[in-house]
Amino acid sequence: MRYNYLAIEGSIGSGKTTLAKMLAKDFNARLLLERFAENPFLERFYQDAKQYAFSTEMSFLADRYQQLEQFFKPDIFQPKIISDYAYFKSLIFAQQNLDPREFALYRQFYEISFKQMPSPDLILHLNRPTAHLLKLIKHRGRTYEQEIQETYLNELKQNYLQFYKVSSQHKILILDLGEMDFVKDKEALHLIVKLLENEYPEGVSYVEMNKS
Numbered sequence: 001m002r003y004n005y006l007a008i009e010g011s012i013g014s015g016k017t018t019l020a021k022m023l024a025k026d027f028n029a030r031l032l033l034e035r036f037a038e039n040p041f042l043e044r045f046y047q048d049a050k051q052y053a054f055s056t057e058m059s060f061l062a063d064r065y066q067q068l069e070q071f072f073k074p075d076i077f078q079p080k081i082i083s084d085y086a087y088f089k090s091l092i093f094a095q096q097n098l099d100p101r102e103f104a105l106y107r108q109f110y111e112i113s114f115k116q117m118p119s120p121d122l123i124l125h126l127n128r129p130t131a132h133l134l135k136l137i138k139h140r141g142r143t144y145e146q147e148i149q150e151t152y153l154n155e156l157k158q159n160y161l162q163f164y165k166v167s168s169q170h171k172i173l174i175l176d177l178g179e180m181d182f183v184k185d186k187e188a189l190h191l192i193v194k195l196l197e198n199e200y201p202e203g204v205s206y207v208e209m210n211k212s
């Protein structure tokens with residue numbers, strides 16, 4: 001892998017954590033996983049988004065900052081890092097879930113927290129059809145996620161794309177996976193690994209993988 005710090009992004013259910021674990025094993029990289037299960041407000045957010053949105057997003061913000069601050073220390077034995085999130089997802093989700101006044105306050109905390117944080121060398125964004133995302137979410141069986149609506153996922157996908165349009169300082173590879181199963185299909189995983197050998201320009205690059 002050409003990149004020392006790879007962050008895998010994408011909508012809910014796209015396979016970020018699964019792919020991060022597989023790649024970290026292949027590349028002997030340190031694995032940085034989002035600690036969503038430790039957020040005490042997340043399940044309540046899915047029950048009452050309006051009431052618990054700000055608490056949920058602030059909890060994620062604080063935990064991501066603490067996790068990243070502790071994680072970025074040199075390791076000569078495992079110099080590469082693979083994560084199942086990029087810190088800027090805090091801003092994308094907050095903008096979607098908070099009202100404008102809450103978001104304005106949230107953004108102040110975000111900019112203070114991540115001002116000096118290292119950015120990923122490459123962001124690999126997993127893109128899938130919304131209908132397939134819903135199937136994957138149902139299959140993994142997290143109770144509090146079962147009421148996620150198609151409209152919410154569509155809006156989230158658009159918010160990611162809007163963010164990427166103004167993120168010219170990042171190298172972003174959008175990988176259109178369709179319904180590809182890179183867990184069962186080793187050839188599909190091999191194709192993804194090969195893509196990580198390439199150098200990509202700043203801004204957005206796009207690769208479509210048509211295997212099913």
